[in-house]
Amino acid sequence: MYQKSLLSRFISSTTKTRTAHQARRKMDWNIHNIPADQPTPSVIVSTELAEANIKRMQDYCNAHGLRLRPHTKTHKSLWAAQLQMKAGAVGLTVAKVGEAEVMSHVCRDIFIAYPAIGAHRLSRLMELAKRISVSVGIDSIAAASALQSAAQNAGVQVGVLVDIDVGFHRTGVQDRIKTLELCTFVAAQPNLAFRGLMCFPGHILPHADSQTWSAYEAALKSIVEELAQRGLSVEAVSGGSTPTAMESHKNTALNEIRPGTYVYNDLNEVRLGVCDLDQVAARVLATVVSKPEPNKVVIDAGSKTLSSDRNAALPDSGFGYLPDFPEAKVVRLSEEHGEIVFSDADVASGRVPEVGDRLWLIPNHICVCINLQNQFFLHDGQTLSVLPVDARGLLV
């Protein structure tokens, strides 16, 4: 369970680091400036780049009158959540109740974009709802009934957003009639506050055509209108996902978005064309532990560090990207081994690293990578400080 003392300790250590380096340097990712005794593998986050990513998304939302409720699944960090709140986020999004418990230390308005089902989960959710404002995304009468029953027993109010499937076909009510039924049912429950609609447009690629966006907009607008006709006011229409976050203004039905990955970005976002490599704020530092062939090295970062997630846009492109060796490919991961094959040009020029050398990797998917770390390291352009991944591994 998260300890409050831990939070204050790490916040003060971060603050100290910053004050000591008022003239912060630009992040140049010069690997030779990383101390030789830095543990590897480790995730290193550029404070400068993370702050710039947070500012860019907040500026976009401010410009378009959208509320930003960042999904904390990416960073799982109270440090990053605080930066997002300070920048202007209206609250935070989490997936699980355990994450909400952690994030409640820096935010009093949390949306759990996930159905709270199961006795254990509901019991913890109700304890949380006694302390802070909590909303939940659900897509079934069964979930609404269970939530109402638990909230009634606990004597609390819980906000509800009804989850609509807009095309990704994961969770979400799939038809209009059922959506209206569920919204009406929720609104009639004494301990539930119907707050609106949520959706996850994970099927929409960046820079999709206008028809895709029109269909997405129409799906939400028609429901909002029908609900209004029934006297149900829709406070929030919440979209999500980093890939399309900065196109959200194309869907005028939305008034809130829940992107997560933008805080650090990763190779998925780069290959989807959502950001540039120099907007990726988190990298994995790894050490070469074996060089079995002239064109091949093995690093100490495998699937236990990077995850075995493949690249969303290019599944066969390998398990990460080496910014200093653009032609190299991470061809295979075991749990603790990452196997990297270098190009003929790298071999010919004598640039292939040796045993003991260190490498930067940009992971395919930073969210799962962060979840595998007990801690990460903040780099302010000059010095490194360690922070815990506060909400790591919270499955319930």
Add this chain to the structure above:
Amino acid sequence: MYQKSLLSRFISSTTKTRTAHQARRKMDWNIHNIPADQPTPSVIVSTELAEANIKRMQDYCNAHGLRLRPHTKTHKSLWAAQLQMKAGAVGLTVAKVGEAEVMSHVCRDIFIAYPAIGAHRLSRLMELAKRISVSVGIDSIAAASALQSAAQNAGVQVGVLVDIDVGFHRTGVQDRIKTLELCTFVAAQPNLAFRGLMCFPGHILPHADSQTWSAYEAALKSIVEELAQRGLSVEAVSGGSTPTAMESHKNTALNEIRPGTYVYNDLNEVRLGVCDLDQVAARVLATVVSKPEPNKVVIDAGSKTLSSDRNAALPDSGFGYLPDFPEAKVVRLSEEHGEIVFSDADVASGRVPEVGDRLWLIPNHICVCINLQNQFFLHDGQTLSVLPVDARGLLV
């Protein structure tokens, strides 16, 4: 860092649970006997089946005069490590120094089957070598030199096994001359004790033909003979990997094996034909949180619980197996969502679970699944008790 008090607390709680149920029941995996407030997703381990798996492997090794040095990467648990040691293991295998630190609480002879490279890692290794017997698997002069230098500075002795590539092409010296050179170099270092050879036969499938085994045997035998001619005695010739573990007698050069997965088994082992479903000792308990279509449910276990590892034998077979629904397929994982499609027969018979129902899953790869858990639950056939995953997430 691991706390000793934690160990004694959990050992005593386990002991107590056992004493209270002398007449242990057979594990029937009856989901209705799992308490309604059990957190999900969670990993539940059958004590009976894990003990049987440990006994089976130890009996095999005893029958064939092989030393068993189990790889703890699968369970990452002091409870399971103790069972393995009590059953007759000669010591333990780990991949990283952090895991060795944890396992040093129950074993004083640990083999790190991984090159210890990097200042931070070597520094922690040397502290450990002051307390217990540690050996390391390496495949380069660079690694041997770094190890010698660190050991000399710390005033300790470190054992070394030279890693030979027998065909998996991950780490390991790839040719005879280089192997002899490295062994000779290691033996000449004052703070290194040359102990023998290690290999990882991950390329050999279960029930491979006799030629494959002959080649594997010959590769090791010829090196051992050449080393003997040079006056270097080879104490250990250590193979590994669960899939071929119980065929190790086919390679008479081996005198030690390092299987890991056998303690719990998983869908990889089942689909490789190494074990039966009823020899799988660990399952994931998940809750249905959404039923978007009549033939499809979404459970609260995604890649953050199961990992996105695909099945080794059948990569397109989905992300796990539902023993109670053999025809169902886990078609897609997000971090927190597992999407399961059921067969027409399941739909027709009305057996498809509803929101709130619970399901058993057998993961493709139990090692990575366990690493994603902060704790697991032991089921003795009657009651559940919780244990920490002691060495989870130790990347260094």
